[in-house]
Amino acid sequence: MTRQEYMQQKRSEAWRDELRKSVKAKERGERPRVHMPELDPEIRSHELKMEVNQGLTEEQAVFEAGRCLDCANPTCVTGCPVEINIPTFIKNIERGNYLEAARTLKETSALPAVCGRVCPQEKQCESKCIYIQKMGKEPVAIGYLERFAADYERLSGQISVPEIPNRNGIKIAVVGSGPAGLSFAGDMVKRGYDITVFEALHEIGGVLKYGIPEFRLPNDIVDVEIDVLRKLGVKFEKNCIVGKTISYEDLHTAGFKGIFVGSGAGLPNFMGIPGENLIGIMSSNEYLTRVNLMDASNPESDTPVQLGKKVAVVGGGNTAMDAVRTARRLGAERAVIVYRRSEEEMPARVEEVKHAKEEGVDFLTLHNPLRYEGDEQGHVSRMLLQKMELGEPDASGRRKPVPIEGATEWMDVDEVIVSVGVSPNPLIPSAFSGLEVTKWGTIVINESTMKTDLPDVYAGGDIVRGGATVILAMGDGRRAAASMDEALRGKE
Amino acid sequence: MNKIVEKEHFSANVIKLVVEAPLIARSRKAGHFVIVKVGEKGERVPLTIAEADVEKGTITLVIQTVGVSTNKLCALEVGDSITDLVGPLGRATHIENFGTVVCAGGGVGVAPMLPIIEAMKKAGNRVVSVLAARSKDLIILEEQVRKHSDEVIIMTDDGSYGQKGLVTDGVEAVINREKVDLCVTIGPAIMMKFVSLLTKKYNVPTMASLNTIMVDGTGMCGACRITVDGKVRFVCVDGPEFDAHKVDFDEMLLRQRAYK
Ligand SMILES: Cc1cc2nc3c(=O)[nH]c(=O)nc-3n(C[C@H](O)[C@H](O)[C@H](O)COP(=O)(O)OP(=O)(O)OC[C@H]3O[C@@H](n4cnc5c(N)ncnc54)[C@H](O)[C@@H]3O)c2cc1C
Ligand SMILES: Cc1cc2nc3c(=O)[nH]c(=O)nc-3n(C[C@H](O)[C@H](O)[C@H](O)COP(=O)(O)OP(=O)(O)OC[C@H]3O[C@@H](n4cnc5c(N)ncnc54)[C@H](O)[C@@H]3O)c2cc1C
Ligand code: SF4
Ligand code: SF4
Ligand code: FES
Numbered sequence: 001m002t003r004q005e006y007m008q009q010k011r012s013e014a015w016r017d018e019l020r021k022s023v024k025a026k027e028r029g030e031r032p033r034v035h036m037p038e039l040d041p042e043i044r045s046h047e048l049k050m051e052v053n054q055g056l057t058e059e060q061a062v063f064e065a066g067r068c069l070d071c072a073n074p075t076c077v078t079g080c081p082v083e084i085n086i087p088t089f090i091k092n093i094e095r096g097n098y099l100e101a102a103r104t105l106k107e108t109s110a111l112p113a114v115c116g117r118v119c120p121q122e123k124q125c126e127s128k129c130i131y132i133q134k135m136g137k138e139p140v141a142i143g144y145l146e147r148f149a150a151d152y153e154r155l156s157g158q159i160s161v162p163e164i165p166n167r168n169g170i171k172i173a174v175v176g177s178g179p180a181g182l183s184f185a186g187d188m189v190k191r192g193y194d195i196t197v198f199e200a201l202h203e204i205g206g207v208l209k210y211g212i213p214e215f216r217l218p219n220d221i222v223d224v225e226i227d228v229l230r231k232l233g234v235k236f237e238k239n240c241i242v243g244k245t246i247s248y249e250d251l252h253t254a255g256f257k258g259i260f261v262g263s264g265a266g267l268p269n270f271m272g273i274p275g276e277n278l279i280g281i282m283s284s285n286e287y288l289t290r291v292n293l294m295d296a297s298n299p300e301s302d303t304p305v306q307l308g309k310k311v312a313v314v315g316g317g318n319t320a321m322d323a324v325r326t327a328r329r330l331g332a333e334r335a336v337i338v339y340r341r342s343e344e345e346m347p348a349r350v351e352e353v354k355h356a357k358e359e360g361v362d363f364l365t366l367h368n369p370l371r372y373e374g375d376e377q378g379h380v381s382r383m384l385l386q387k388m389e390l391g392e393p394d395a396s397g398r399r400k401p402v403p404i405e406g407a408t409e410w411m412d413v414d415e416v417i418v419s420v421g422v423s424p425n426p427l428i429p430s431a432f433s434g435l436e437v438t439k440w441g442t443i444v445i446n447e448s449t450m451k452t453d454l455p456d457v458y459a460g461g462d463i464v465r466g467g468a469t470v471i472l473a474m475g476d477g478r479r480a481a482a483s484m485d486e487a488l489r490g491k492e
Numbered sequence: 493m494n495k496i497v498e499k500e501h502f503s504a505n506v507i508k509l510v511v512e513a514p515l516i517a518r519s520r521k522a523g524h525f526v527i528v529k530v531g532e533k534g535e536r537v538p539l540t541i542a543e544a545d546v547e548k549g550t551i552t553l554v555i556q557t558v559g560v561s562t563n564k565l566c567a568l569e570v571g572d573s574i575t576d577l578v579g580p581l582g583r584a585t586h587i588e589n590f591g592t593v594v595c596a597g598g599g600v601g602v603a604p605m606l607p608i609i610e611a612m613k614k615a616g617n618r619v620v621s622v623l624a625a626r627s628k629d630l631i632i633l634e635e636q637v638r639k640h641s642d643e644v645i646i647m648t649d650d651g652s653y654g655q656k657g658l659v660t661d662g663v664e665a666v667i668n669r670e671k672v673d674l675c676v677t678i679g680p681a682i683m684m685k686f687v688s689l690l691t692k693k694y695n696v697p698t699m700a701s702l703n704t705i706m707v708d709g710t711g712m713c714g715a716c717r718i719t720v721d722g723k724v725r726f727v728c729v730d731g732p733e734f735d736a737h738k739v740d741f742d743e744m745l746l747r748q749r750a751y752k
Contacts, residue, residue, distance in 0.1 A: 200710055202529060202536075202576040239578040241710065245515050266712040270724060277717060277724065277743055279750045286713035294707070295533060302535035302560050303707075304751040378746030425711065426729075 003083060010088045011070065019095055020070050029131075033138040034064040041358040048297060048329045049214040052355055053117070053147075061148040065094035068140045071130055076142060079128030081475040082108045086125060090145055102153035103160060105146060110183035110474055113154060113221045116147025118212060119471050120349050154224050161231050168192040170488060173256040175242045175428060178206020179470045180262030180461025182229065183477035188260075189232045191485050196256075197234060200241040203293060206264055208470070210293040211285070213322050215329070216352075243431025258456050258484050261432075261443065262477060265462035267423040271314070275372030276418070280306055280380040284313070284323040284419035297330050308415025311335045312383060314369055315419035316346035317467075321353065323417045324361050332415075335361050340368040340388050340401045366390075366401065370408065372416065382412050422467050432457060442466055450480035451487075458484050493573040497550060502632040505557045506600055507566045508542075514549030516541070516579045522587060522607035523701070523733060526551070526579030527709040530564040534575060537561045538706045538728070540604030541580060542633075554603030554632065581709045582732045585699075589616040591673035594696075595641070596622045596663050596687050598679025602633050604701055605678045606640075612676075613640045620645065620666050624659035624679070628652040659683055660690050667694050674699065677736060681748060685741035692737045700736035702727045705750060718744050 001009070010016070037054040038044075044052055056064065068090045076086045085104050092101035105112035119125075121143035126132070129139035153159055170193050174181045177199040185195045203209045205222045230236070240246060242263075251259060268283030270276055287305070290296040296305035311332040313324040316339035328335040337356070339346060342365050346353060357363070366388040375381050387407035390399040424441040436444040436453045443452055443459045450458045460476025462468055498510035516526060525540045543552035557563045568574065585608050593612045597605040602623055613619045619640065624647040625631045631646060631653060638644050646654025647662040655662065659679070666672060667690075675698040677687040684700040691698040704716040704727045711729035718727055721738040725731065 200578065201708065202578070239576050240515070241578060241581075244580060245519060245578070247519070266710070268712070268714045270714065270717075272724065277719060277747065279747060283714040286707060286715050289707055289713050294535070298533070301533040302531075302564070304535075306750075377749070378743075427710070 007074070007077070007085055007088065010085065011072070015095065016070065016091055019091055023066060025069055028067050028069055029135060029137070031063065031067045033067070034060045034141055034144065036141075036144055038355075041360070044215065045328050045359040047215070048291070048326070049218070051218055052215050055151055056144050056148045061093055061145060062096065064141050065090045065145060067131075068094070069130060075128045075130060075133060076125045076140070079125040081124065081469075081471050082478060084108050084125070084146070086142055089149060090140065090142070093145055093149055098149055098152040099156065099158060099160075101149035105149060106160070108478070109471075110186040110477070111179060111222075111225050111470070112146050113150035114179070114208060114217060114225065115471050115474070116143050116145075116150055117217050117221075119143055120469060122350055124471070154221070159224070159228060161228055162190055164190060164192060164232065166192050167194065167233075169194055170258075171196070171254070171256045172258045172260070172484070173198060173242070173251050174260045174262065176200075176206060176262040176264055176461075176463075177204040177236065178262055178264050178461060178473060179208060180264075180463075180473035180477045181206070181260065182225070183474040184260045184262060184460070184481050185234045185477075186229055186232070187478055187481035188485065189229065189234050191481070193485075195234045196237060198237045198240045198242050198246070200239070201293065202238050204236050204238065206262075210289045211319065211322070213288065213292055213326055215325070216322065241427070243427045248432045258458065258488060260477070260480050260484070261428050261452075261457060261459040261463055262461045262473065263425045263428050263463045265422045265424045265467050267425060268418070269421045269423060270418055271369065271420060273369060273371050275374065275380070278372055278374040278380040279378050280308065280374075280414060281372060281416040281418065284315070284319045284417050285422070287323050287417050288319070288326065291326055291330070305330070306415055307331050308413070309333045310413050311415045311417065312338050312411065312413045313417045313419055314338045315421075316341065316348055316365075317419065317421070318348050318352060320417075320419035321348045321356050323419055325352075325356050325359055327415070327417065328359050328361055337361060337363045337365075338367050338369060338385065339363070339365045341398065342366055342390060345398045368401070368403070369416075380413060380416055382410050383416060385409050385411055422462075424463050424466060428463065440466060448479075449483040449487075450476060451483065493575065494577040495573045496568055496570050499568075499570050502554070503629050506630070506632050507555050507557070509553045509555065509565070509568070510550050511553060511574060511577065512549060513551045513577055513579075516577075517544040517546050517549050517551050520544050520551065520580035521584035522611040523582060523585030523604075524580035525582050525604070525709075525732065526553070526577055527581060527706070528553075528565060528574050529576040530561065530568065531575055534564065535561045536576075536707055536709065537565075538581070538703070538709055540701075542603045542606050554600060556600035578709070581728060583730070585611065585733055587611045587615050592618045592620065592671060594620045594622060594663055594666050594672050594675045596624070596659050596675060596677040596679070598624045598659050598683040599630060600632070601677075601679030601683075601701075602631075602637065605676065606633055606636055608676055608678075609637060610640045613642075618642050622647060622659055622662035622666070623654075624648070624662065624683070626650065658686070660686050663687060664690055667691070667696060672696050675736075676701075681741055681745050684736060685745070688736035688739070688741065698736040699733050700739060701732045702734060702739065702744065703732070703748075704744060705748060718747065
């Protein structure tokens with residue numbers, strides 16, 4: 001059965017027919033989209049760990065689920081990189097069967113509570129919803145509903161841990177415990193394999209733990225998912241760097257029959273402008289790692305972090321938004337985004353930009369840093385900014401920012417967080433000889449099988465795509481699991 | 493969790509710990525370091541692997557207590573475990589037969605120097621080690637260094653042991669006396685800066701092992717960055733050793749004070 005046929009079959013179940021007919025489509029279409037209850041901006045701009053989005057109430061969720069028309073040809077699904085069976089899970093919410101909704105999500109997504117929070121839904125599933133495509137209305141709040149179902153399952157304490165019928169004992173290694181590695185591990189353990197995940201850091205979760213702050217994605221949520229994997233039998237080896245602590249050959253000697261590399265794009269880019277090494281200037285990775293992974297702002301933690309009063313964050317992506325909102329929460333009187341294009345071109349999620357503004361973050365768009373100056377102690381004190389204007393569209397289709405000649409200005413700062421992108425982690429490519437890499441340092445794979453040039457090595461997530469998204473990384477993990485399983489079974 | 497199997501006090505604030513870490517013991521080379529973290533809320537601090545015993549599956553760390561984390565680590569006793577320990581990190585030292593190598597170590601810098609001295613000797617070099625400290629009781633690992641060196645020169649600031657003078661005086665004496673093919677220096681940044689200035693004057697190629705502030709030690713944060721030959725490099729993955737004549741030591745000295 002193809003995926004489409006399967007979705008059709010689900011759709012034609014009797015209860016679905018009945019539910020569809022129970023409310024007129026016109027009436028559904030007239031309902032306004034729900035608003036996510038949010039923590040008051042005044043409170044949350046001082047609270048590092050309180051989640052901003054509070055989650056839908058049951059009433060809101062059921063009402064919103066009723067907006068979904070249960071389309072015969074659900075275009076929303078085409079916008080989801082893992083093709084979640086969106087109408088099926090939403091209709092289960094509408095009829096009050098939340099656990100079944102969660103189960104539907106888990107058919108294709110390893111971490112629905114995570115994706116419901118951090119997926120750029122407005123660019124993916126929701127952008128393809130018939131409401132926005134054909135009806136000129138706000139799309140069904142698929143992301144909010146996904147989060148509702150996943151949270152309901154978690155809070156109910158009835159998380160389904162699938163039975164694993166036949167363990168085949170074949171050992172598989174996973175490099176990296178970010179979303180790519182976790183989803184691969186989940187899929188493979190369910191197929192009966194003996195999975196060990198190796199993680200370089202002292203915490204499991206990759207960017208979900210050290211990057212994305214708790215006010216957007218609480219650590220507990222990630223931990224619950226990791227716990228499920230543990231219960232399924234996945235082993236986690238922290239503080240173990242593949243390519244350093246153990247080699248490719250060691251993995252073979254230890255009997256691993258397949259390796260999935262999900263080592264991420266963890267290397268921070270700097271701009272290479274004068275003064276960038278002054279004290280108080282750091283990468284967003286350093287800032288967020290100190291605060292999120294090392295809990296540096298907690299007085300009980302030994303790791304220090306600088307608490308700037310006048311903080312500039314350079315960049316316009318999710319990472320920049322996370323850093324600037326964190327700085328605000330840690331007491332910055334002025335926290336400002338410095339971005340060289342205009343707000344329209346910002347890669348950050350619309351919601352993050354909105355939240356940042358509500359929290360008092362300033363936006364200085366069409367400005368680009370030229371250099372920094374510091375005081376006698378070598379601490380940054382001001383930055384020189386070049387004003388920009390938008391010119392012709394560039395290769396990415398976005399209008400290219402060009403400097404306005406002679407238009408520069410100084411801005412006083414005591415902390416600068418540089419968030420201008422990341423590069424792939426070179427460790428695995430340099431430790432596994434025979435892997436082909438692109439000029440950007442990403443690992444080359446066959447896109448349908450996720451297989452690298454080495455016969456037993458598969459890869460996915462940011463190490464293959466450069467900086468991408470959680471759901472794409474997860475999708476890669478899933479695809480790699482399916483094709484590695486096929487390859488291994490073919491050998492039997 | 494890595495268990496401590498041996499502990500020895502070299503001086504009031506320099507302590508040797510032998511720690512169980514079989515995988516690291518096997519894969520490490522001279523010049524590599526580890527990152528350790530003590531306690532759930534501990535900091536990640538880099539420490540050089542001074543020695544390793546593949547058979548026993550242990551590595552040796554020599555730690556100078558300077559602040560919170562090094563004190564916490566040195567308060568651990570035999571039988572206790574280090575919460576997190578990861579490695580080996582960094583690039584291994586480039587070892588070959590250069591001819592005559594002068595190894596100039598200051599204070600606790602002698603610990604990371606030891607495996608390099610040993611490897612240089614094994615590669616056939618004539619090794620002259622210059623150990624320097626403020627006073628006699630701060631000279632560490634002398635016996636181990638002697639075992640692998642052709643000659644050992646001791647320098648103390650106060651003249652309480654060996655010759656009175658700075659590490660640079662000892663190095664200069666050797667350079668004036670014989671042909672030196674390579675100098676390796678490890679110690680406080682300020683000491684490495686002056687060794688580097690000296691050897692530059694004499695055109696002796698010099699390698700310095702840098703101890704910048706680090707967080708992850710895997711290239712992920714950039715806290716350890718530094719300017720070498722006008723380019724930004726990450727000490728944890730591009731180093732820790734660099735051509736000393738190209739390192740911007742003044743910048744490094746400032747950056748080390750970031751959290752003072
Ligand atoms: C601050 C921030 C905010 C973001 N916000 C969003 C968002 O809102 N929505 C969204 O969809 N995406 C977001 N992203 C992007 C998203 O997090 C990434 O695309 C995703 O995490 C990539 O997953 P991954 O599994 O490929 O790698 P990662 O999550 O980077 O995980 C890789 C893991 O591998 C480990 N590792 C690396 N090398 C080795 C080795 N040799 N041995 C052992 N372990 C190793 C690393 O320590 C790391 O834990 C954000 C990213 C950042 C940094
Ligand atoms: C690659 C590498 C290898 C190292 N090997 C060793 C080793 O084998 N033995 C050893 O004792 N130390 C070594 N160090 C230095 C050690 O990491 C620091 O002394 C330690 O991080 C200080 O932590 P703390 O919390 O105790 O002190 P903190 O409270 O952080 O600082 C106390 C004082 O030490 C200074 N300081 C902080 N970090 C460093 C640093 N990285 N280097 C020099 N001074 C610093 C601070 O400016 C401050 O004055 C190494 C450093 C690097 C980067
Ligand atoms: S996983 Fe992301 S893209 Fe897919 S349905 Fe959920 S929110 Fe939409
Ligand atoms: S396109 Fe929109 S209305 Fe149609 S099934 Fe998908 S979410 Fe529901
Ligand atoms: S310590 Fe983080 S990049 Fe070197």
